[in-house]
Amino acid sequence: MDRQKHRILMVSDFFFPNFGGVESHIYYLSQCLLKLGHKVVVMTHAYGNRSGVRYVTNGLKVYHVPWRPFLMQNTLPTLFLTFPVVRTIIIRERISVVHGHQAFSTLCHEALMHARTMGYKVVFTDHSLYGFADAGSIHMNKVLQFTLADIDQAICVSLFMVPNAVDTAMFTPSPESLSCDEIVIVVISKLVYRKGADLLVEVIPEVCRLFPKVRFIIGGDGPKRVLLEEMREKFSLQDRVEMLGAVPHAQVRSVLISGHIFLNSSLTEAFCIAILEAASCGLLTVSTRVGVVPEVLPDDMIVLAEPAPEDMVRAVKKAIDMLPGINPQVMHLQMKKLYSWGDVAKRTEIVYDGAVRSLTTNLLDRLPQYLTCGVWAGKLFCPVILINYLLWCLLRILTAC
Structure with a gap:
């Protein structure tokens, strides 16, 4: 039986030319998904003079939206200002699944929120673990709870879910023995x-x-x-x-x-x-x-x-x-x-299949999920979602005119 083909939007503040595990994960996973016949597009922020649309290996399309990082390659939280850009990319590329990466990524959280408001299937991959030893981690866990309250599928990069991998063709030992003097x-x-x-x-x-x-x-x-x-x-x-x-x-x-x-x-x-x-x-x-x-x-x-x-x-x-x-x-x-990244891509493909088959929920179904995020946080999250929904309605009216 032929596999279902997906049109995937990868979203994260962390992508090449920045260096890191999240960046490598998104790149290699995207390359393997392209080989499996899926359409993959990446959305990230501008890096130096990299702004607008760029193409990398095998025709992977990358949108460098004109947002500049303000702290450790992370963009400033805007909540709603990214909605028009996210909506344009989703519609232009006819996306079926939005896949966000990394809990520290502002762009990831906002894109997933906008995609859910528009009724699209969303998947989130968490690349890090956070404790409760400092204020930053405590607040990040609460933001993560907000995102996880309304997604179709979640992936953690552990051996019990979908692991990371390595391009062993790129990382090979030196053919010469190293000196034992040091x-x-x-x-x-x-x-x-x-x-x-x-x-x-x-x-x-x-x-x-x-x-x-x-x-x-x-x-x-x-x-x-x-x-x-x-x-x-x-x-x-x-x-x-x-x-x-x-x-x-x-x-x-x-x-x-x-x-x-x-x-x-x-x-x-x-x-x-x-x-x-x-x-x-x-x-x-x-x-x-x-x-x-x-x-x-x-x-x-x-x-x-x-x-x-x-x-x-x-x-x-x-x-x-x-x-x-x-x-x-x-x-x-x-x-x-x-x-093997090929194995990771096949496992991720199964996750996308599950997301597409999941039930579609409307606004009234989603709001109670946010209320469970905490006595005060839940009451704060619900107005955010309501405003986001009204903004989506406004954008549809403006583009129809």
Whole structure:
């Protein structure tokens, strides 16, 4: 039986040329869905001079709407101002499913709200986990509750739902053996609190003190970069800690294959696609035991630690002892069998089928779902949806005139 073909709009503030796991996920998933015969369009904000419509590999159409990021590549919340643009793209591209990515994306939440108001099927993929340790996470969980109250399907990138994957053809080990004169530990991450940048500030000096042959390469940028630079100056580690800044995705492999160990210090993590790329390049991984990270790689490819400096240092020591038994080529072949974007696309295709088959709800059916979001939040969410519905009616009248 022929598969149902979908017309999908991927929406997120995070897409190329920005670097990150969400960006890679959207790109590779879109490419595989195109190969399966579906139509895929991406909507994101403007990046530098990238504004308007652009085409990337295999004709993937990308709308860079003229919104500028104001914080960590995230656009300023507008609630209703994005509605005319979202509506135009959905109608022009004859979209059947709107797929939003990442809870931190303002554009994602607003597009899903507008799509539901217009009666379209929506799917949301959550790429991160948030606790309740700070005000930002508490508010983000409430926003996430608002979005999840009225969607057709949800995906989390864990092994029990639809996992991330890695392009093993792009991330291959170096054909030459690395020098044993020094051990290079690679870190490629956004330098923010959630990714454990503060933890690195304590771990790196101790590792350098215990292991004179260890050198660090750090790729990435963010508000915590200054702390790492101050640490390097304080402990006089300029010759042992190399700061690369932001690394374009096309250059990630060249950075990875220059190292022996990949270090991930995330405090929260839904999956961590970076460790897949590192393992595919033949690097032994040291990572914090958070989220579903313990389930991502086999035990002989990863050393886990609690997100505490002393335990991270212990894990690095264990990884150094394991290095003589690591064969990068064998590790790459194993990753090739474990993870495939084609498999991820087929699983996501099933989710779209379920979304399209789900019952269509009207405004009166949707409002009670928002009321369950909290005593005060529910009463606040309902007027937002009502105003959004009235705006949709106004747009239909204006375009009909």
